[in-house]
Amino acid sequence: MSRSAPASRRTAKTEYIETDTGNKISRRAHIEGKQNIMLGGKTVIMSGVHLRGDLCRKPEPAADGEKEKTSVTAISIGRSTIIATNSIIRPPNRLHKGQMTYIPMRIGDNVFIGPNCHISSASISNHVHVGANSVLSSLCIIKEGSKVLPGTVVPPNMTIPAGRRWWGG
């Protein structure tokens, strides 16, 4: 993730840092594992958001003292997506061959994730709206254009088909 210097130094405008591709990231967002996060452009990360890019599949042990590959994508977020205040984006993990591995998370374009959500989905397609205070459990898949109403718990492994409204929990 590349960050350019903030465009203006005016005090009222420094809540957000803007990148070359127009991503706006709040200074009060908690971002870990920057190198493992991809933002598509014009995406907004609001204050208090936790992006856990550090939770990624551990790269293969480097052979013969070579330099380790560090560019593993843990979270990729598309264009014009908004992640509202205090949401936690945490890549899902799964027991694979006796080892706990993290699975990269993909969030599409034009996605809105409301405030205070906990997101551990495997993938969220384009144009998805997630209401406030929702919990998207580990490895669930939200298909294109769906709407998760506020306060919904989506159970693990669940698939929400395209264009559906989902609520409850």
Added chain:
Amino acid sequence: MAIQYPFTSYACPCSDLTSPPPSTVNRRTSFHPSAIQLDEDQTFNPHSPRANHALYPLDHLLYCDECDALRCPRCWTEEVLYWYCPMCLFEVPSSAVKGDGNRCSRSCYTCPSCTSQLAVTQITGRKEDGDATADRDTYILQCPYCDWSSLEIDLQFDRPTKITEQISRLRKARTTAEQEKAAPDAKPLLHEDAFANLTTFYKEQLSDTTDPQNPYSNSPYSSPANLARIMSLYGGLPYNALKKSKEKPQPMREALQPSEGLRTYTDADSDANIIQQMQTLGWDRTTSAHQRNSAPTNDDARFTDQLWPAAAPLCTRRGKRCKACRQFLTRPEGKVGSMKYRIRLLAVNHIPRLSIRPFLPQQQTTGAPTTNPAFHLRAEELPTPELLQPYQTKQYILTVRNPLFESVHISLATPATTPGKVASRVTILCPTFTVGPAGELWDDALASTSNSSTTSGDGGRSAAMASLTGSMAESSMADRQPEAGKIWTKTRNSTSVVMEIVPGSVGVGTTRIVSGAEEHDDTGGAGEDEDVLEVPVYVRAEWEVEVKLGESTGKRKFDADPGAPLRKELGYWVVLSVGRIAS
């Protein structure tokens, strides 16, 4: 979330509050000014108890371009285009739905306890079982949410695939074993078997009564009743034949035996027994109605240890048809997961849209925070709604936005005083005007981005647009006063006019309610939202369509010759909900 004023809603013409439902024939040929006149004569009353059933936000409405009318959920029919499983996202052909029922026959199962998706989990044989079974893997269905697993009903699978087959085999084996255990006279019939027996029984009954093996099935004498009537006309029929023909319309009988599907009360699970079990197992292990309804296999389950995994119910994708002319109003693409539409006639794209906002001097609009609730993340951030003060004139900007590619002549009509208990005075300063044509999407985008740097907010943008078109200078906007007969602002495809509203007093109504509580009750709570200022506006839009030769002439019949522009006219009621009046 609380309602945010002001907002607009649109009346569907199917309601008798607006006009008689449009019939296919006369709407298709031409417009009847008399019918529209009738609409204008009777004012739409938004406070009528039935008004809520006719009013919709514009986004919820469709538009039939064949009938040239708005369509609401009451005047379209839905049609299933295809079935699909929400878990594996496979399409299920309609023949399979008819044959196997509306549940997925792949390995898609939901938790009978909490309805979330079950996962096939591998378990290795227990160590204490000895070496013989230790290396044999078995599989179970497990709920990742509530930890229910098929082990609770002692269900294990040999293979991770073809779960449906394995479940039905195991269930059959188990139920037959149970039935053999039970006393032969009190043998409970399973739902599935009872249903199968019943269907075969009824099919036999139907074929017995409707198909009398008539060799003259195509003749007018095909029905036995007809035959009997004709025979009696000509007199003389052997007694036996007469008796037989009289017997024909005998009523269908019902199932009498378990083999025919009869299911009677059995003593197998005596009430005392069940109550005893409920006492020992407790509430948590008793099934809820929702759990019992999760699948046909769980209909009789009284305790959670009798619940079977429920096959995933299928979902449908539906198209919507106009009830009057049967054409598709929306028709999604026939592919699971695709959100594209082949046909989508949204009202938003076909009729001019009205919006209303309080009139504020220019300097206030630029700096004021947005009041659109869509831009607020949390409910508590919303500004508290401002109450309207009775008898204080307030000005509003009424904007008409045109989605059509032709410029439209608009006439707005509104009653001088609003209907309902609270009479407010309404004046639209400029009721007739034209709205320019809509352009391509990128036209709007270009227009808005090129000006957004100078001023923000909608008022600023329209002012900038106005300055671009040269109609007025931006500097003169600040101290402009609304004038009668003049439009306020104009952009390429929207025109704004000023509306003056003098809210009436709610006090008159409330004193009446207090003095005679019974009288208030008689009206069935009609006074509930009487303090909301709602302005019905009749919008009449007229425009001309260039009809190209050979295009749509087959679909439409009109009197004018094909080369001449076709004059179109559309009238509809819009209700502007302005706000609550302070009492």
